[in-house]
Amino acid sequence: xxxxxxxxxAVFAAxxxxxxxxxxxxxxxxxxxxxxxxxxTAYLMLLPAVLLAFLFxxxxxxxxxxxxxxxxxxxTPNDINFIGFDNFASVFKEIGExxxxxxxxxxxxxxxxxxxxxxxxxxxxxxxxxxxxVRGVKIFKxxxxxxxxxxxSVTSFLWLQILSPSETGLLNSFLGLFGxxxxxxxxxxxxxxxxxxxxxxxxxxxxxMLIFTSGLANIRxxxxxxxxxxxxxxxxxxxxxxxxxxxxxxxxxxxxVFIGACRIMTQPMLMTGYQDHTVTLSYYMYTxxxxxxxxxxxxxxALIMTIVxxxxxxxxxxxxxxx
Amino acid sequence: xxxxxxxxxxxxxxxxMACGFAACGGGGGDGGEVDSSGNTIVKxxxxxxxxxxxxQAYKKRIDAFNTAYKDKKIKASASYQARTTxxxxxxxxxxxxxxxxxxxxxxxxxxxxxxxxxxxxLLYDISSLVPEDVQDDFLSLNEYGGKxxxxxxxxxxxxxxxxxxxxxxxxxxVSSYTVENPWTFEQFKDxxxxxxxxxTTAVDMRLDATKDETATYLLYxxxxxxxxxxxxxxxxxxxxxxxxxxxxxxxxxxxxxVAEGYTSYSIGATDFYTGKVGMFxxxxxxxxxxxxxxxxxxxxxxxxxxxxxxxxxAKASATGSWCYGITNNNHADKTAAKELLLWLTSTxxxxxxxxxxxxxxxxxSVNKNYAAGSPEEVLLKQLQLTGKARPATxxxxxxxxxxxxxxxxxxxxxxxxxxxxxxNTLQSEMNKLHK
Numbered sequence: 032x033x034x035x036x037x038x039x040x041a042v043f044a045a046x047x048x049x050x051x052x053x054x055x056x057x058x059x060x061x062x063x064x065x066x067x068x069x070x071x072t073a074y075l076m077l078l079p080a081v082l083l084a085f086l087f088x089x090x091x092x093x094x095x096x097x098x099x100x101x102x103x104x105x106x107t108p109n110d111i112n113f114i115g116f117d118n119f120a121s122v123f124k125e126i127g128e129x130x131x132x133x134x135x136x137x138x139x140x141x142x143x144x145x146x147x148x149x150x151x152x153x154x155x156x157x158x159x160x161x162x163x164x165v166r167g168v169k170i171f172k173x174x175x176x177x178x179x180x181x182x183x184s185v186t187s188f189l190w191l192q193i194l195s196p197s198e199t200g201l202l203n204s205f206l207g208l209f210g211x212x213x214x215x216x217x218x219x220x221x222x223x224x225x226x227x228x229x230x231x232x233x234x235x236x237x238x239x240m241l242i243f244t245s246g247l248a249n250i251r252x253x254x255x256x257x258x259x260x261x262x263x264x265x266x267x268x269x270x271x272x273x274x275x276x277x278x279x280x281x282x283x284x285x286x287x288v289f290i291g292a293c294r295i296m297t298q299p300m301l302m303t304g305y306q307d308h309t310v311t312l313s314y315y316m317y318t319x320x321x322x323x324x325x326x327x328x329x330x331x332x333a334l335i336m337t338i339v340x341x342x343x344x345x346x347x348x349x350x351x352x353x354x
Numbered sequence: 355x356x357x358x359x360x361x362x363x364x365x366x367x368x369x370x371m372a373c374g375f376a377a378c379g380g381g382g383g384d385g386g387e388v389d390s391s392g393n394t395i396v397k398x399x400x401x402x403x404x405x406x407x408x409x410q411a412y413k414k415r416i417d418a419f420n421t422a423y424k425d426k427k428i429k430a431s432a433s434y435q436a437r438t439t440x441x442x443x444x445x446x447x448x449x450x451x452x453x454x455x456x457x458x459x460x461x462x463x464x465x466x467x468x469x470x471x472x473x474x475x476l477l478y479d480i481s482s483l484v485p486e487d488v489q490d491d492f493l494s495l496n497e498y499g500g501k502x503x504x505x506x507x508x509x510x511x512x513x514x515x516x517x518x519x520x521x522x523x524x525x526x527x528v529s530s531y532t533v534e535n536p537w538t539f540e541q542f543k544d545x546x547x548x549x550x551x552x553x554t555t556a557v558d559m560r561l562d563a564t565k566d567e568t569a570t571y572l573l574y575x576x577x578x579x580x581x582x583x584x585x586x587x588x589x590x591x592x593x594x595x596x597x598x599x600x601x602x603x604x605x606x607x608x609x610x611x612v613a614e615g616y617t618s619y620s621i622g623a624t625d626f627y628t629g630k631v632g633m634f635x636x637x638x639x640x641x642x643x644x645x646x647x648x649x650x651x652x653x654x655x656x657x658x659x660x661x662x663x664x665x666x667x668a669k670a671s672a673t674g675s676w677c678y679g680i681t682n683n684n685h686a687d688k689t690a691a692k693e694l695l696l697w698l699t700s701t702x703x704x705x706x707x708x709x710x711x712x713x714x715x716x717x718x719s720v721n722k723n724y725a726a727g728s729p730e731e732v733l734l735k736q737l738q739l740t741g742k743a744r745p746a747t748x749x750x751x752x753x754x755x756x757x758x759x760x761x762x763x764x765x766x767x768x769x770x771x772x773x774x775x776x777x778n779t780l781q782s783e784m785n786k787l788h789k
Contacts, residue, residue: 104474105449105452105453106449106452106470106471106474106476107474107475108452108453108455130779131779195620195622196562196619196620197620197621197622197625198620199622213620215619215620218619218762300565301565303565304564304565304566304758304762305565305755305758305759306564306759306762307759318755321446321449322751322755323751323752323783324449324470324751325786
């Protein structure tokens with residue numbers, strides 16, 4: 032393992048140095064002396080970031096790409112064989128037979144479709160609310176942001192208490208006041224994913240609220256004053272001033288929330304365990320890769336997932352591009 | 355510039371593809387690490403936190419070993435990695451060390467992992483290292499393919515804790531149900547029915563505990579007791595075993611308990627401890643829990659007791675705890691590792707560790723003098739007379755998931771369909787592993 036990493040590192044280093052040398056050499060002879068000094072400084076300053084990106088982003092991706100074509104089993108790391116597209120064939124077979132992967136894809140889609148608008152809508156609403164110049168609004172801002180800094184494990188356990196199926200569970204005992212029977216929210220396939228969507232939107236929206244707030248701060252006040260002079264009501268001000276002003280912020284948020292939503296794993300893992308009605312793609316990959324130890328197969332799923340997410344992200348960027 | 359960048363990228367990716375498939379791993383050594391004083395270092399990794407009661411017990415035994423083996427120039431070096439449910443757990447650390455080629459000489463592992471660790475040669479065959487008389491003194495051994503791979507640290511079993519106050523109030527006498535004279539499935543249901551008529555939730559079967567190994571560990575004996583099984587003897591066939599009619603009847607018994615309202619998935623975690631539930635299926639770890647934390651409900655042992663597993667056409671009860679195993683790392687000479695393994699599994703160590711943890715000793719000769727009829731004696735007798743291990747299969751992680759999914763779906767699903775689906779999943783995994 033170490034040997035191949037060193038070879039990749041050497042290739043990468045050679046590429047980086049070659050690029051720097053070529054960049055300097057191609058410059059005109061009369062400015063070469065000046066260029067050598069400035070370029071060397073620039074490349075040296077670039078080196079730590081490039082090295083970190085290589086080690087923690089590029090290298091794992093490249094390894095994963097390679098493993099996707101192997102039978103890598105975690106317990107036998109010294110016995111890895113190239114198996115061509117067998118892992119990809121298994122992926123499509125599993126989907127075709129409506130196995131757990133099929134459920135994972137459906138659940139992830141449901142989650143994405145549910146959580147992206149809900150979380151962004153909540154974040155925008157909270158940002159508009161906390162953006163008003165009202166006394167004590169900062170306290171609300173802190174309260175809304177608090178779930179973001181709490182670990183997902185902690186919030187999941189907190190929600191497990193709220194959604195406890197026993198009649199003493201917080202939600203069940205509250206609904207019991209109105210005569211409702213206790214309900215097993217997380218075992219019922221009709222409500223489990225909904226609960227996970229609500230928990231995730233509640234947990235994550237505080238962060239997007241802050242980004243929206245900074246976007247709101249960039250909208251010039253005179254635009255609102257002009258709109259007011261034209262007799263615009265609150266909705267018209269929002270539609271014609273606020274929303275266009277938040278467009279680039281919105282594009283950033285929708286892309287990041289979408290990518291984050293596609294990677295959901297902790298909540299179903301802690302709240303329901305590995306069950307068909309809540310398993311997600313990331314949870315499936317983790318289970319296949321770590322619990323069942325099939326790194327090769329898991330890498331193939333990851334590769335397909337990366338391509339799909341990347342494609343959708345590109346489509347999103349194109350769709351929201353400024354005309 | 356663009357062209358060169360493209361060329362470099364292609365070169366880098368090609369190099370990765372070429373190197374990624376190359377065999378990798380560390381080289382071999384002989385007797386292991388030797389420190390500056392000439393001591394051969396034996397590394398061991400434990401699955402508990404060093405500061406826990408159990409961790410402290412291990413630490414004392416390691417210190418005692420280092421004192422005793424000072425003249426023989428062998429020194430044990432222990433690391434502790436508390437197991438958790440997430441990626442930071444003990445197993446992850448172990449697998450990472452396997453990938454890095456830095457496995458310690460001795461590891462602890464959960465008994466059901468023996469087959470997969472042995473099959474992938476992570477564990478070393480210790481059949482010839484452990485003397486016959488020592489092997490005979492263990493209540494159970496961790497074997498795979500006829501070879502010995504692990505020695506239990508301590509033993510665990512489970513049973514039905516019951517609230518004697520509730521039983522007395524409901525006029526239920528269970529004093530005649532012992533390990534030697536076990537109750538039947540029908541008698542178990544009869545007790546449940548009487549508790550239900552008394553207005554109490556009859557039993558917490560831990561049907562909610564399907565996120566980890568708990569439900570599998572506690573409930574698999576019902577399937578064996580019903581005459582069922584999970585896999586073939588070699589652990590590579592599930593079809594015809596996991597979905598056999600006898601296995602189905604075992605799961606049906608559990609399903610009936612839910613359908614008849616004797617148990618449910620929504621029993622609170624402390625409901626037994628606070629007197630709301632008549633019986634509670636749990637392991638030996640519950641004994642100190644009851645005695646130390648719930649004195650309001652259970653002031654003395656007159657208020658609670660432990661009943662064995664009910665039996666059907668066969669006899670079975672839960673077994674299997676964590677074990678020690680020597681790894682197949684790059685230290686070819688296992689002499690020092692063997693010394694530490696035998697030290698940690700000696701009667702003295704077995705006694706010291708189980709005194710600290712309150713568990714049943716793995717060695718038969720460690721006599722704890724449990725009182726007749728006491729919960730500890732029930733657990734020990736179960737291990738001796740009815741203990742049956744979980745299936746030894748290299749696909750155990752998948753088996754555990756499948757078992758959990760069956761328990762999770764018992765209430766609403768069609769049992770035949772559920773069993774067939776899970777059997778297919780397990781069989782498919784076994785086929786992949788059966789190279």
